[in-house]
Amino acid sequence: MKIAIVNVNKSRVIKNTEYHVFTAKTFVEARSWNEISAEIVNVYMTDDMSTSAGTIENQQADIIVFRVLYWNAGYIMKLAKSCRSTKAVKGLWGYDTFANPEEYLKKDFDFIIQDEPELSLYEMAMLKRNGESIGKASGIVYKDKESRSFVYGESRVLTDLDSIPSPYLNGMIPVNETTSVYWEIARGCLFKCDFCVDFSHGGNLRYHSFGYLEKELAFFAEKGVRQLTIGCPIANLSHQQFSKILAMISEYLPRALFDIQIRADLLSKSDIETLAGMNVFLNIGLQTANQKVHENLLTSFNVEKALANIRYMANYPALMFGIDVIAGLPRMSYEDFLNDLETVFNLWPISINLLRLSMYPGTKIYNRMREFGYTVESSYPYLAVESAQFSKKDMEKVDELSDGIDLLYNKGRMVSIITMLAKGLEMPCHEIIMRWNKWIRKQAPDLVAEDIDIHFRPFPEEKTLAGSLRPAKTQPLLHNFTHGRKRRQSHNALSA
Numbered sequence: 001m002k003i004a005i006v007n008v009n010k011s012r013v014i015k016n017t018e019y020h021v022f023t024a025k026t027f028v029e030a031r032s033w034n035e036i037s038a039e040i041v042n043v044y045m046t047d048d049m050s051t052s053a054g055t056i057e058n059q060q061a062d063i064i065v066f067r068v069l070y071w072n073a074g075y076i077m078k079l080a081k082s083c084r085s086t087k088a089v090k091g092l093w094g095y096d097t098f099a100n101p102e103e104y105l106k107k108d109f110d111f112i113i114q115d116e117p118e119l120s121l122y123e124m125a126m127l128k129r130n131g132e133s134i135g136k137a138s139g140i141v142y143k144d145k146e147s148r149s150f151v152y153g154e155s156r157v158l159t160d161l162d163s164i165p166s167p168y169l170n171g172m173i174p175v176n177e178t179t180s181v182y183w184e185i186a187r188g189c190l191f192k193c194d195f196c197v198d199f200s201h202g203g204n205l206r207y208h209s210f211g212y213l214e215k216e217l218a219f220f221a222e223k224g225v226r227q228l229t230i231g232c233p234i235a236n237l238s239h240q241q242f243s244k245i246l247a248m249i250s251e252y253l254p255r256a257l258f259d260i261q262i263r264a265d266l267l268s269k270s271d272i273e274t275l276a277g278m279n280v281f282l283n284i285g286l287q288t289a290n291q292k293v294h295e296n297l298l299t300s301f302n303v304e305k306a307l308a309n310i311r312y313m314a315n316y317p318a319l320m321f322g323i324d325v326i327a328g329l330p331r332m333s334y335e336d337f338l339n340d341l342e343t344v345f346n347l348w349p350i351s352i353n354l355l356r357l358s359m360y361p362g363t364k365i366y367n368r369m370r371e372f373g374y375t376v377e378s379s380y381p382y383l384a385v386e387s388a389q390f391s392k393k394d395m396e397k398v399d400e401l402s403d404g405i406d407l408l409y410n411k412g413r414m415v416s417i418i419t420m421l422a423k424g425l426e427m428p429c430h431e432i433i434m435r436w437n438k439w440i441r442k443q444a445p446d447l448v449a450e451d452i453d454i455h456f457r458p459f460p461e462e463k464t465l466a467g468s469l470r471p472a473k474t475q476p477l478l479h480n481f482t483h484g485r486k487r488r489q490s491h492n493a494l495s496a
């Protein structure tokens with residue numbers, strides 16, 4: 001029994017080294033005592049498509065699953081068509097397939113993996129080996145050709161994360177001092193926010209054991225790792241767990257820069273003091289400073305506490321953090337959003353990620369679209385076009401503001417002066433950004449173009465967080481929709 005996990009790379013130079021592609025392989029093989037082989041089949045978008053199709057067909061696999069990301073989705077649709085000669089069942093995992101499974105199943109595919117891949121792949125292979133329908137596998141949507149129906153499998157995920165052999169320790173993912181490691185400590189979440197499209201949205205909060213994690217950290221230390229991203233939707237859901245993780249990092253990788261997603265309202269003063277002594281970048285998903293909106297979306301987020309904690313962080317200028325803000329949230333006007341933005345500028349984050357609301361089919365917020373009077377784009381990333389309170393024109397202004405903030409504030413390092421400048425000029429910070437946007441549009445094209453990136457760096461080179469092993473959510477996918485770097489999808493998304 002063989003599974004081919006097709007990993008589409010941009011080119012032979014720009015490769016997709018995504019952690020969960022490796023955990024899918026390592027789990028399936030270990031759980032089946034190598035009775036099932038799971039092959040990661042690398043194909044390259046720069047190669048001739050028939051060559052790639054031939055590489056996949058030559059595997060003679062029983063199950064073929066394509067890892068779909070937003071940038072390779074179109075390519076995969078064509079590639080799958082070219083793989084017609086194979087007798088394998090073919091399926092997809094990632095991108096927006098979980099949101100629109102039936103749309104994809106109308107095409108050339110037999111199944112969609114809706115959540116974490118490991119258990120679904122293992123169960124499909126075992127069922128197929130026993131001559132049973134793979135439709136019974138957990139976490140998949142299956143196209144039953146005989147009954148001409150779509151079968152939704154039971155939504156189950158792995159309960160014991162330690163049953164996934166570490167792809168670092170078993171040498172599957174090479175590590176050295178230049179690797180930016182994705183270090184998965186947990187999956188799932190305690191909350192059920194309306195907009196959540198988390199990788200583990202169906203699963204409860206689960207942790208790796210400290211023993212498992214300690215072995216990985218010792219290995220990273222031995223390899224001289226200098227950067228790591230802590231993998232889990234929110235790192236500080238459990239105070240005890242969080243404190244232990246920070247203590248382990250301080251012990252094994254005291255100088256490494258790490259990037260972490262936290263909920264600011266759950267931090268304690270002692271957490272902040274500990275973090276201030278570490279080399280850390282905190283991704284804070286605020287979304288809005290309006291408590292009522294959070295309550296509307298069932299996020300359980302305590303705005304007052306979060307703002308107080310972030311202000312407390314100002315006592316520690318070396319503590320780096322970025323804040324995500326969402327425009328167009330339910331029952332919020334453009335003016336409400338500008339007030340949010342002003343609040344955020346005055347918290348002095350080193351970066352602000354400003355995004356328009358995305359409403360994924362399948363999420364609770366999507367089902368409340370009419371209630372809130374939304375019009376939403378019909379394809380990825382399902383951006384809100386307008387709502388009862390937020391006009392289309394204002395949404396377009398948000399995009400402009402977002403680009404301006406990215407260039408002038410994030411890359412231009414205006415954190416230390418923009419609020420003083422705004423005071424002196426007697427105008428809000430967003431007005432400075434908008435006026436600058438207006439000015440730059442009148443300048444020579446070469447100044448507006450990418451080379452501005454060369455002039456502005458977010459922070460010194462050794463502090464950058466270019467993550468070669470950053471996972472999908474990655475994209476990530478935002479707290480809600482961002483947590484962290486600029487991306488058009490939430491921290492809780494299946495792909496980024």
Ligand code: SF4
Nearest residue numbers: 189191192193196233
């Ligand atoms: S949006 Fe974040 S806090 Fe809310 S359920 Fe999803 S992962 Fe949890």
